[in-house]
Amino acid sequence: MTVKIVPVIMAGGKGTRLWPLSRATAAKQFIRFIGDKTLFQGTLDRVSDPELYEPPLVVTNEEFRFLVAEQAREEGIKLSGIVLEPEARNTAAAVAVAALIAADLYGKDAVVQILPSDHDIIADDTYRNCVATAAAAARTGKIVTFGITPNEPATGYGYIELGDALPGGAHAVKRFVEKPKLEDAEKMLASGNFFWNSGMFVFSAEHMLAELRTLAPEVVAASEKSVEKSTKDLDFIRLDAAAFAENPNISIDYAVMEKTPNAAVVPSPITWSDLGSWDAVWKIGEADADGNVVSGNATLVNTRNSLVMSRDNHLAVQGMEGVAVIASEDAVYVGRLDDSQQVGNLVKLLAADRKTAALTENHPTSLRPWGGYTSILNGERFQVKRLFVHPGKKLSLQKHHHRSEHWICVKGAAEVTIDDKVMMLHENQSVYIPQGAVHRLGNPGKILLELIEIQTGSYLGEDDIIRLVDEFGRS
Numbered sequence: 001m002t003v004k005i006v007p008v009i010m011a012g013g014k015g016t017r018l019w020p021l022s023r024a025t026a027a028k029q030f031i032r033f034i035g036d037k038t039l040f041q042g043t044l045d046r047v048s049d050p051e052l053y054e055p056p057l058v059v060t061n062e063e064f065r066f067l068v069a070e071q072a073r074e075e076g077i078k079l080s081g082i083v084l085e086p087e088a089r090n091t092a093a094a095v096a097v098a099a100l101i102a103a104d105l106y107g108k109d110a111v112v113q114i115l116p117s118d119h120d121i122i123a124d125d126t127y128r129n130c131v132a133t134a135a136a137a138a139r140t141g142k143i144v145t146f147g148i149t150p151n152e153p154a155t156g157y158g159y160i161e162l163g164d165a166l167p168g169g170a171h172a173v174k175r176f177v178e179k180p181k182l183e184d185a186e187k188m189l190a191s192g193n194f195f196w197n198s199g200m201f202v203f204s205a206e207h208m209l210a211e212l213r214t215l216a217p218e219v220v221a222a223s224e225k226s227v228e229k230s231t232k233d234l235d236f237i238r239l240d241a242a243a244f245a246e247n248p249n250i251s252i253d254y255a256v257m258e259k260t261p262n263a264a265v266v267p268s269p270i271t272w273s274d275l276g277s278w279d280a281v282w283k284i285g286e287a288d289a290d291g292n293v294v295s296g297n298a299t300l301v302n303t304r305n306s307l308v309m310s311r312d313n314h315l316a317v318q319g320m321e322g323v324a325v326i327a328s329e330d331a332v333y334v335g336r337l338d339d340s341q342q343v344g345n346l347v348k349l350l351a352a353d354r355k356t357a358a359l360t361e362n363h364p365t366s367l368r369p370w371g372g373y374t375s376i377l378n379g380e381r382f383q384v385k386r387l388f389v390h391p392g393k394k395l396s397l398q399k400h401h402h403r404s405e406h407w408i409c410v411k412g413a414a415e416v417t418i419d420d421k422v423m424m425l426h427e428n429q430s431v432y433i434p435q436g437a438v439h440r441l442g443n444p445g446k447i448l449l450e451l452i453e454i455q456t457g458s459y460l461g462e463d464d465i466i467r468l469v470d471e472f473g474r475s
Contacts, residue, residue, distance in 0.1 A: 002106040005135055005202075007047035007056040008098040011040055011068055011117035012085055016347045016360060017276050020331040021311070026363035028275065029118040030067045033309075034285050034295055037075075039118045039275065040068070044077045046123045047115070052131075054106060055080040058117075059094045062086075065236055066369035066472060079235065080105060086241035092255040093247035095201070096212055096223035097239065103205035104227075111138050112208070114201040114252075120284055122271040130268040134202035137170040142264035143211060143256060144170060144202040147195025149269040153185035156276060156341050158197035158253075160265050161188075173263040176253065195267060199274070201252070211262065216255040222246035234472075278324035278333075278340040282307035296327075307337060329364040329374065369472045370395050371443075373453070382456045387441070389414075389449040394442035396470035403457030403464060405433040407441070412449035415442040425451075438468065 014024045022028035029040040037045070047053045057080040060068050068082050083097060095114060102110045113131065121127060134144040147160045158179055163172030176197065180188065188194035212220045222243055229240035257263050273280045285293030285307065292300055296310035301318040308317055310327040317325055324340055326333045335343070350356040365374040370393040377384040387407075389395070397417065407416070407430060414425040417440040418433055425431055433439045435457060443449035 002054055002110055004054045005047075005052060005131070006054045006080070006102045006106055006110050006112045006205075007115060008095075008102065008112055009040070009043050009047070009056050009058045009115050009117050010091065010094055011058050011060040011064060012088065012094070013116075013118065014088075015118070015276075017341075017344050018278065018281070019343055019347050019350075019360065020326060020328040020333050021309070021363075023359075023363050024361045025063065025366070027064065027118070030064065030071065030367070033275070033281055034293070038071060039120060041071050041075050042120065043115055043117050044072060044075050046121060046127075047113070048075075048077055052128075057081050057083065057098060057101060057105075059083045059085065059098055061088070067367055069235060070367075070369055081237050082235055083237045084239060086239055086244050088249075089244065089247040090249050091252040092212075092216060092219045092250045093223055093244065095208065095252045095256075096219050096247075097227060099203075099205040099208045099212075100223060100227045101237070103209070106205075108204075108206040109139075110205045111135050112201075112203055112205055116199050116274070118275060119199075120273045120275050124271075127268075127270045130266050130270060131202070133169040134266045136168045137166060137264050137266070138202045138204050138207070140168075141204070141207050141262055142166070142170065143208060143260055143262050144264045144266060145173075145257065146198040146200045146268040146270075147265040148198050148272050149267065150189055150194065150196050153182060153189045154196065155179055155182055155185050157274075159185075159188055159194045160197050162193050162195070162265065162267065166264060170264045170266050173257075173265050176258050195265065197253070198268070198272065201257075207262070208256070211256050211260050215259050216248075216250070219247055219250070219255060276341070277343065278307055278326065278335070279337040282324065282337055298325075305337075331359050369393070371448075376452075381458065381460075382454065383460050385453045385455070387449075387451045387453050389441065389443040389451075391443055391446050391448065394471060395440060396465075396467040396472075397438060397440040398465050398467050399436055399438045400457070400464050401436065401466070402459035403455050404435040405439075406454040406456075407431050407433065408452040408454075410450050410452060412443060412447050413445045414449055414451060415444050416440070417442075440469075 014027050018028045030038050032038050047056050055078045058068050102112050137144045159177040161174040163174035165171050225243035226239040231238045282293050287293050291305035294308045297314040298308045299316045303317050303320045305322050307324045312329050313327050322337050324337050347360050351360040371389040374386045409425045409427050416423050416425050418437050
């Protein structure tokens with residue numbers, strides 16, 4: 001039994017509304033948009049007070065597991081565990097699994113806080129007071145959400161209408177409203193009795209599971225089976241795939257919140273954004289005298305109230321107002337900020353075209369538990385990558401059937417294994433790894449290791465990797 005709150009961070013989403021920086025394999029919660037921390041790391045920081053919170057439990061997927069572990073390590077935050085969903089099944093299944101594991105770890109009456117990993121929130125006294133109010137209501141059997149005080153008639157959020165006041169500061173929920181038309185949003189804003197639905201919840205594990213057993217028994221049945229048959233792998237809890245797949249693909253809002261008589265809401269006048277559009281990113285950024293938020297390499301002339309971000313190339317923007325200009329390594333998005341909610345439709349068009357589909361899936365920079373790589377140039381039978389390896393990390397001991405590799409060290413020092421030979425590679429030195437050779441790359445130093453890798457061969461896919469030994473459990 002614990003008197004602290006058990007934070008559960010949902011970090012498995014693969015949204016593309018912040019394309020071209022976010023993609024299916026490069027979700028926005030793990031990207032540094034503005035500042036030196038990702039949204040996921042900001043969420044970890046909000047639940048890092050050991051007086052208030054137990055170590056967080058993270059629910060994610062196989063693809064993001066090492067990103068979660070590494071970014072938590074960077075923040076110096078210990079986790080209760082990392083739960084791996086075998087496939088996406090919406091939030092009802094994730095909440096059920098989280099409640100089951102929290103009850104097992106901390107007792108059935110443990111108070112659980114569900115937090116999306118991709119929200120930007122200022123965790124000030126107002127926020128902490130709202131969390132305390134929600135936790136108190138949860139201990140009385142309420143399933144509590146946070147209603148964000150609206151400051152505009154936004155059509156991209158669901159709304160909650162307040163019901164009667166409850167003891168302690170929470171209110172009953174009168175009704176939930178789907179994303180409205182503009183005229184309806186304006187009326188709700190004017191009434192003063194409607195709040196944005198934040199997607200954050202607080203409940204006791206036993207009360208949530210009881211509600212699920214009554215309102216969505218198939219969710220509990222599948223989730224219980226997937227947890228019972230789960231396996232431990234390093235710091236990861238792997239849910240049973242066959243059992244988890246029996247879960248219906250429904251949200252916790254639909255499964256429980258819209259049906260339970262125990263739904264409650266805490267009016268929350270906090271600084272909050274779900275960063276669901278480039279317009280939202282612009283609003284939280286630090287603007288210059290002309291209202292521009294600039295990140296990366298850019299020169300602006302006669303431009304106002306705009307968001308300009310570049311990861312690599314230099315952007316020159318002239319004579320624009322109210323626009324977003326976003327450049328990744330391989331694509332550029334230009335659009336009006338007030339139309340940026342529609343980026344998802346643009347991404348669907350790109351995904352439907354065979355020539356551009358890859359731009360919505362894969363990012364040129366791929367992160368790995370040891371560091372990562374950026375694709376620089378691709379051609380017939382060759383490709384060039386920039387590898388970066390964190391201090392103290394090693395790639396797997398591996399070999400390739402169809403390609404050879406040339407490594408050129410440009411920063412740091414590399415420990416290179418080729419078959420039975422181990423050597424040190426220093427800056428401006430290079431080495432050749434023949435096709436079929438067993439090899440490994442490591443960074444024994446204290447600074448980031450960077451290399452240029454040139455691959456040549458008949459097949460250069462990432463699946464031509466035979467891992468023999470791997471400290472991250474991938475062999």
